[in-house]
Amino acid sequence: MALSGLDIYKHLPKTNCKECGYATCLAFAMQLAQKKASLDKCPYVTQDAKAVLESASQPPIKLVTIGSGADCLQLGNETVMFRHEQKFYHPAGIGFLMEDTLTQEDILSRLAKINALIFERVGQKIKVDLVALREVSGDRAKFLNLVKTTLSSTKLNLILISGDTDALKEAAQLSKARRPLIMAPSKDSLGPLIAIAKENNLPMVVTGETFEELGAAAQKAKSGGVEEVVLLIEDPRLAGKIQQFTLARRSALKKNARPLGYPIMTFTALEGAHAELEEAVSYVMRYANLLIMRNIDRDFVLPLLVSRQDIYTDPQKPVQVEPKIYEIGKVTPESPVIVTTNFSITYFTVAQEVEGSKVPAYIVSCDAEGMSVLTAWAAEKFTADTIAKAIRTYGIAEKVSHKKVIIPGYVSVLSGKLEELSGWTVQVGPREASGLPVFLKGWK
């Protein structure tokens, strides 16, 4: 069982010296229990206490790194079941299967398409993470050719999958600098797989039909010198898999079940692009850390990446754009000036509608602590004062030859006071950004 804050407190020095950065030992203990602090921040913990508290100070789900350098993929280290309790830390890795029966032309074409799966949404770049190379031909030369071609054609992280552990060993050595995740489909290959992972310092996948088997395989890898392990959980039914993922996560977080305290990996299995997308989104929502799928169609990958971006956004930190003046289109001193908040989704929705209207305009994005218009208004972060201050300090008066500002229809109530404070004529725009194209076309 995980230790409570009071359990931990019993083992701390209780001198309240504050060197850990917390006002009291009890406050530090409470943070430790929630995995929000690390034990090494207290210089006075005894060796005996350290031994007891070790499990409380370690993340319940091991951090596993696939790849090296800035583009590496980190999985795990999660501390909560639900995003609103704190946040999810490491977005699920999304990869695509490549088998060694593909022709050379198809390998190159598929890799080029996978490399191009990069999108921009609310000012952030979202992209896929891996390519999973699977040997199915029984021909070692074909598998090694797939590995070599992939190494020279993509910077994405790699997973190497083969039942031929000699081929896997050779592929692991070839790609060692890229630190691939290695996997053998059969649990009978566990021993050789551990040896390859240990020799090349690579993370590895363990398989098993039950949690007991998975836990035992993970423990065997650990005692064989491999700390970074990923659990492959499979079930013929989508609901069965989600149930197993949830149970594994709950056991690791709530019961401190160390053998299950590793990231979870799975493959999509349903046929058809729509079914595979629905399956993939379900796994990313609950609680796959690494997902391998087949369909590389951009129209199906984008919604999956958007879902992942949403669930892994910190709910306590709204996604924001920089508060400043944005120019949309070829603006002139006669262009309209639109005011909105700096919540990313609000800003980009407004910017998109202005762009679509073909009427060049300035957008003054006010610092509303990343809240949407109505929320910010209710929280008094988007007021006549804050808008007047933005007009004054961002320098919009130097860019236009008029003194008219358009505010969102939802905050029309601010008009009078804003005119008073800013000296600008306030025009009330539409309530929804979708009304902007018509509004701007008739703007004077």
Ligand code: SF4
């Ligand atoms: S540094 Fe250690 S002894 Fe000092 S307040 Fe923090 S937990 Fe207590």
